[in-house]
Amino acid sequence: MSDPLLEAPTQTNPSHTLALSQKARPYLDSRPWYFTTLPYPLSLFLAPESQERWAASQNLFLASLIADDLPVAYAYLEDITERFGKLNERVMALQGLYQEASAKDTKALEDVVKNYDELLKTDPTLMAIRKRRVAVLKGVGRIADAVGDLVLMLDASPTDAEAWAELADCYVSQGAYEQAVWCLEEVLLVMPNAWNMHARLAEVQYIQSQKMSEGSGEQLKTLSESMRRFCRSIELCDDYLRGYYGLKITTARLLAILEKVKKPPTASSDLVAGDLAPPKVATVYKLNELATAKLAEIVRRSSAEEKGWDGYSGAELKAAKAMIEKDTQKIER
Amino acid sequence: MAGPVEQQIHRDPALFYWILLPITVVMILTGVLRHYLTVLLTSTPKRQPLEKLREQRHLAHIRLLIANSPQIPRASFEKRREWIAEQVKDGGFLAGGPESRGSAKPNPLSDPAMMEGMMGMMKGQVAMMVPQSLIMGWINAFFSGYVIMKLPFPLTPQFKQMLQAGVGTRDLDVRWVSSLSWYFLTLFGLQPVYNFILGSNNGANQMAQQMQMQQAGQQMPGVDDMDKIFQAELENVEVVEHWYVLDGVEERLLKRLGG
Numbered sequence: 001m002s003d004p005l006l007e008a009p010t011q012t013n014p015s016h017t018l019a020l021s022q023k024a025r026p027y028l029d030s031r032p033w034y035f036t037t038l039p040y041p042l043s044l045f046l047a048p049e050s051q052e053r054w055a056a057s058q059n060l061f062l063a064s065l066i067a068d069d070l071p072v073a074y075a076y077l078e079d080i081t082e083r084f085g086k087l088n089e090r091v092m093a094l095q096g097l098y099q100e101a102s103a104k105d106t107k108a109l110e111d112v113v114k115n116y117d118e119l120l121k122t123d124p125t126l127m128a129i130r131k132r133r134v135a136v137l138k139g140v141g142r143i144a145d146a147v148g149d150l151v152l153m154l155d156a157s158p159t160d161a162e163a164w165a166e167l168a169d170c171y172v173s174q175g176a177y178e179q180a181v182w183c184l185e186e187v188l189l190v191m192p193n194a195w196n197m198h199a200r201l202a203e204v205q206y207i208q209s210q211k212m213s214e215g216s217g218e219q220l221k222t223l224s225e226s227m228r229r230f231c232r233s234i235e236l237c238d239d240y241l242r243g244y245y246g247l248k249i250t251t252a253r254l255l256a257i258l259e260k261v262k263k264p265p266t267a268s269s270d271l272v273a274g275d276l277a278p279p280k281v282a283t284v285y286k287l288n289e290l291a292t293a294k295l296a297e298i299v300r301r302s303s304a305e306e307k308g309w310d311g312y313s314g315a316e317l318k319a320a321k322a323m324i325e326k327d328t329q330k331i332e333r
Numbered sequence: 334m335a336g337p338v339e340q341q342i343h344r345d346p347a348l349f350y351w352i353l354l355p356i357t358v359v360m361i362l363t364g365v366l367r368h369y370l371t372v373l374l375t376s377t378p379k380r381q382p383l384e385k386l387r388e389q390r391h392l393a394h395i396r397l398l399i400a401n402s403p404q405i406p407r408a409s410f411e412k413r414r415e416w417i418a419e420q421v422k423d424g425g426f427l428a429g430g431p432e433s434r435g436s437a438k439p440n441p442l443s444d445p446a447m448m449e450g451m452m453g454m455m456k457g458q459v460a461m462m463v464p465q466s467l468i469m470g471w472i473n474a475f476f477s478g479y480v481i482m483k484l485p486f487p488l489t490p491q492f493k494q495m496l497q498a499g500v501g502t503r504d505l506d507v508r509w510v511s512s513l514s515w516y517f518l519t520l521f522g523l524q525p526v527y528n529f530i531l532g533s534n535n536g537a538n539q540m541a542q543q544m545q546m547q548q549a550g551q552q553m554p555g556v557d558d559m560d561k562i563f564q565a566e567l568e569n570v571e572v573v574e575h576w577y578v579l580d581g582v583e584e585r586l587l588k589r590l591g592g
Contacts, residue, residue: 124383156387158394188404189397225406228579231586276580283583290590 005056009063012313021067024060028075054080061094065101073098092119093128100136109140127157134166143170161190165197168204177208195236199243202229206250215260223257224278226250231287239309241298241316244291248323251288258284292327295320340506342480352512353481356472360519363464364527374456379449384428388559391426395566403578410575421567427559434560469516473499476512484508 005027009017061076077098084091096116103109116133120126130153137146150167154160168183184201191197205226212219227250234243258281299321301309381389395417402410424431477499488496488507497505499513510518 123380125380125386156383157390159390159397182409185405185409189394189401192401192404225579228582231582232579235582235586235589276577279583283587286587287583290587294590 003052003056005059006052008059009066017063017066020060020063021069024064024067024069024072024076027056027060028072054083058094062097065097068101070098070102073101089126089128092126093132096129096132100132100139106140109136112136127153127160131163131166134163138166138170143174146170147174158186159190161187161194164190165200168200172204172207177204177211180204181208193236195233195240195243198229198233198236199240199246202226202233202246202250205229206246206253209253215257220254220257220261220278223250223254224276227254227279227284227287228276239294239298241295241312241320244294244298245316245320245323247287248291248295251284251291254279254284255281255288292324296324299324340509342483342509344480348479348481352476352479353515356476356512356515357519359468359471360516360523361526361530363468364523365530367460367464368527368531370460371457374460375453382428388426388428391420392559392562392566395563395570399566399569399573402573403576406577406579407575410573414570414573417570418567421563424560426563465520472513472516479512480505480509481512481515482510484510 004016004019005023007016007020009020057076057080061073061080064070064073064076077094080094081091086092086095096112099112099115100109103112113133113136116129116136119129120133130149134146134149134153137143137149147167147170150163150170153163154167157163164183164186168180168187171177171180171183181201181204184197184204187197188194188201203226205222209219209222209226212222227247230243230247230250234240234247237243258278298309298312299317302312302317303321398410398413398417405413420426424434427433480497480500484496486508490507492507493505495517496507496514497509497511498517500509500511
């Protein structure tokens with residue numbers, strides 16, 4: 001088990017964040033006096049200098065920001081700033097983060113954005129600041145500006161998977177699914193084995209297929225693509241709850257559509273584009289059964305808190321459970 | 334019968350305390366000093382300008398596209414391929430814009446950023462060389478000509494030059510080590526000791542440092558013709574035979590999970 005202090009607080013893990021933020025103040029008080037009293041090079045003689053310490057400091061800073069414990073966060077920020085200097089890119093981003101968190105209203109946030117603008121004017125290569133700027137813009141609802149910023153950033157650095165994923169998110173929120181799919185494909189180019197990104201792409205494709213005209217060849221194509229993506233994500237990560245959930249939904253939809261379409265095109269519809277042929281009904285049916293069985297197994301074992309089956313997110317488990325229950329009701333009727 | 338007669342030299346035990354020990358201690362201390370000196374002297378690498386960064390990232394992007402093309406459907410792969418071909422033909426990826434292609438390579442010495450990098454390297458070299466020559470002079474001046482220790486194992490005569498530098502006695506057994514040789518032995522052999530004292534990526538051993546510098550010198554950036562590199566990568570993109578990882582994934586999955 002790794003040190004919990006070294007694990008970054010994330011939005012998907014609120015209990016860990018809470019635990020971290022509660023540790024923040026005692027940890028701050030437990031520092032020996034010489035951490036703060038001596039200037040940087042001298043403090044090295046007394047205090048052990050380790051990467052872990054600063055990683056922990058950053059995590060505790062972030063956690064206390066999330067927990068809205070601004071004074072403690074400020075103390076950590078001062079620590080970090082003293083050690084790494086004001087001009088360090090990461091420190092600048094952390095400072096921006098603090099300013100964002102302490103901003104009371106939208107106007108204060110706009111000031112933060114202006115501050116970022118000025119920093120970027122002096123040095124356009126500060127990617128961390130650029131990302132902060134995008135995050136603020138997205139937060140205040142200026143999606144179009146955020147997209148513009150992201151596009152600029154990605155033109156300069158097209159291998160930045162994080163930025164691509166963020167851009168995809170922006171596009172999804174605006175209903176531009178085709179663009180979002182493109183962005184997620186870029187993410188996969190950088191990280192080919194990220195099963196969660198495969199699943200995310202499949203989700204976007206599923207939403208996209210829902211918007212298409214019922215029973216059209218295009219919808220069939222997108223839906224089968226989505227189903228295959230879910231398959232891939234499961235192939236990469238065993239017992240991936242989100243993957244199975246998506247697989248179940250897509251196969252159910254596919255079965256409904258394949259039934260309706262009298263004569264499903266067996267061969268690849270467009271050879272030049274190199275599309276895959278739609279899957280066979282029997283295969284889809286099997287996959288649906290597999291997904292149902294697996295989901296039931298995951299829900300059962302995880303709620304029984306079996307060893308090795310913990311770590312699923314509670315909300316996802318509940319959703320899976322609800323879907324299984326709905327399914328069984330339908331059969332009973 | 335006794336074996337071959339072993340050479341006996343009666344050494345003053347003071348030799349051990351006043352020569353062997355001081356040389357070793359001084360060598361370790363210089364290593365530590367050198368480590369901190371390099372830490373102080375290393376200048377943080379300068380940020381690349383945005384244009385240069387863009388050029389390199391796009392190159393990396395093309396390479397990623399080649400390596401991971403199975404992840405995306407053929408249609409979107411073809412679209413990307415076309416776009417890259419267009420950009421490379423227009424020189425859109427180049428740091429200096431399309432106009433800069435074909436222009437003569439800039440002299441690396443005239444670039445101030447490059448000069449700075451070289452200065453950093455020079456500083457490092459000096460930090461290596463000065464203590465090394467100082468200590469060698471010190472040992473030569475005070476301790477040359479002493480035989481200070483005897484190795485506990487026999488060696489072939491080839492080691493004579495290595496172990497008995499500064500002692501001009503032909504018949505001396507190879508096992509005897511002169512002070513100058515002890516200096517060289519510590520110079521090359523103290524790396525584990527530094528690792529123990531300073532942690533594993535220390536800058537104490539000048540040999541490893543010099544090796545690194547030579548490598549860094551070989552791959553100096555900015556000297557290559559980026560346009561040519563992009564053309565070569567474009568060719569690589571064009572010959573990629575696309576296959577799709579989702580092809581038959583459902584059968585694979587069913588087979589594996591026994592569906």
